[in-house]
Amino acid sequence: MSTQLISSIRVGIAGVGTVGTSVVNILRDKFSTFEQQFGVQIAISRVVVRNIDAVRNCDLTDVVVGAELMELSTAEDVDVVIELIGGVEESLALVRESLRNGKAVVTANKALLALHGDELFSLSKEKGVPLLFEAAVGGGIPIIKVMRESLAGNTIHCVAGIINGTCNYLLTRMANEGAKYQEVLADAQKLGYAEADPTFDVEGIDAAHKLALLTRLAFQQSIDFSKITHFGLADIITDDFSIVKKMGYVIKPMSIAKQSSKGIEIYVFPALVSQATLLSHVNDVTNVVQVFADRLSSINCVGPGAGGDATASAVVADLVEIVHAIHNDSLSSVYTPQLDERKQQAQMVDFEETEHAYYLRFQMEDKPGMMKQCASILERFDISIEVLNQNEPKDGENTVSVALITNNVRERILQQAFHEIKKLSGCCSENSSLIRVFQI
Numbered sequence: 001m002s003t004q005l006i007s008s009i010r011v012g013i014a015g016v017g018t019v020g021t022s023v024v025n026i027l028r029d030k031f032s033t034f035e036q037q038f039g040v041q042i043a044i045s046r047v048v049v050r051n052i053d054a055v056r057n058c059d060l061t062d063v064v065v066g067a068e069l070m071e072l073s074t075a076e077d078v079d080v081v082i083e084l085i086g087g088v089e090e091s092l093a094l095v096r097e098s099l100r101n102g103k104a105v106v107t108a109n110k111a112l113l114a115l116h117g118d119e120l121f122s123l124s125k126e127k128g129v130p131l132l133f134e135a136a137v138g139g140g141i142p143i144i145k146v147m148r149e150s151l152a153g154n155t156i157h158c159v160a161g162i163i164n165g166t167c168n169y170l171l172t173r174m175a176n177e178g179a180k181y182q183e184v185l186a187d188a189q190k191l192g193y194a195e196a197d198p199t200f201d202v203e204g205i206d207a208a209h210k211l212a213l214l215t216r217l218a219f220q221q222s223i224d225f226s227k228i229t230h231f232g233l234a235d236i237i238t239d240d241f242s243i244v245k246k247m248g249y250v251i252k253p254m255s256i257a258k259q260s261s262k263g264i265e266i267y268v269f270p271a272l273v274s275q276a277t278l279l280s281h282v283n284d285v286t287n288v289v290q291v292f293a294d295r296l297s298s299i300n301c302v303g304p305g306a307g308g309d310a311t312a313s314a315v316v317a318d319l320v321e322i323v324h325a326i327h328n329d330s331l332s333s334v335y336t337p338q339l340d341e342r343k344q345q346a347q348m349v350d351f352e353e354t355e356h357a358y359y360l361r362f363q364m365e366d367k368p369g370m371m372k373q374c375a376s377i378l379e380r381f382d383i384s385i386e387v388l389n390q391n392e393p394k395d396g397e398n399t400v401s402v403a404l405i406t407n408n409v410r411e412r413i414l415q416q417a418f419h420e421i422k423k424l425s426g427c428c429s430e431n432s433s434l435i436r437v438f439q440i
């Protein structure tokens, strides 16, 4: 795109669903403000949707509404493409062709960038047109801008947070109401907080997509998405919430990437979080991203992680940055995530070799010697017990719940010990829990 003669920026939007509708509404509200601020008119010239006859909750007067996705990548009346269709294959084709044709792109699509970021960011650099993605992580939280600009003087050594609102909502309700996972999931689906097919959210895949992007920014290295370990929520047992509460913790859906001496550790799992931390108070669908850096210890960015308006707010922020750059004839200098020349592909640590403290809970027959056998297995694996909580048997039951928190142990070793304890005669193996403890 030649940037010098442009007095109006023409936007093409792919997808007018939850986020796209809000983007159109915000732009309509702000057209005149932006024109005053930047001296450039912003116009929505085209939108592309699947069903062109559907009624939309936004004003599409004077906008060409089409169903041919790829037309946006070649249309002469489109300078900036906003990709809000989701999915991977079709969005990849659109973003790739748009960049190839010199169009700036804004996307909210974390899956696309987690899987194809290498190709698309290098294409963006080669063509000198930006590919911005603030909305892809943390919805309305401006974490990408914070990491790429505000923390530029720092070396980041860890980024961690709660970056899936659906999971946070489910765990918050299980903790507050003592409800079972399947019950709160069904309710969340009815209320629109969980998709009809919740797999991406509840198995940690959506969070892993976002974490791949945060990790790339934090360490300037390419992340092999297939090597990110992610655990879902389905194994979390309701009883554990009240037990961990007594021990000073809550259970949160954590996503963590950190630089260790062995390489980059990157994983998504439900974890015990100390009640003394801010993270433990981030509830329902709210997200938080915590960045640990050498010059400022740590910062927390908290806010709405999803929703049409919050996500569109981030999309519009990216668009405004592009408009500003076009106005200043500096489009090619807009940020693109760069890889560290010396270590482009991240050395990712095998999850089995990572170390954590663990919360373990066993339901055991109330008979002498059970706890001793359990302790001797832990001792054999050189695992010590840091916190212990033993409940008396409930009326009419002859089993006790034994919960403990270990010292820092390698995952592979811990799993061996856990399985040996579950095999003890008198231990109800199907009613036992293993949850990692979040600590930096």
Ligand SMILES: NC(=O)c1ccc[n+]([C@@H]2O[C@H](COP(=O)([O-])OP(=O)(O)OC[C@H]3O[C@@H](n4cnc5c(N)ncnc54)[C@H](OP(=O)(O)O)[C@@H]3O)[C@@H](O)[C@H]2O)c1
Pocket: 014, 015, 016, 017, 018, 019, 020, 048, 049, 050, 051, 052, 054, 067, 069, 083, 084, 085, 086, 087, 090, 108, 109, 110, 135, 136, 139, 305, 306, 307, 308, 311
């Ligand atoms: N929703 C959120 O809170 C949120 C938060 C952060 C990021 N995001 C990301 O934002 C993106 C959009 O999400 P959304 O919730 O707005 O999705 P959505 O409500 O399902 O809307 C998708 C839109 O894309 C259109 N579309 C899909 N495939 C198409 C195709 N092949 N050709 C033309 N149009 C197509 C659909 O058209 P029809 O309307 O005609 O079906 C619809 O307008 C996704 O990447 C998502 O991960 C969403």
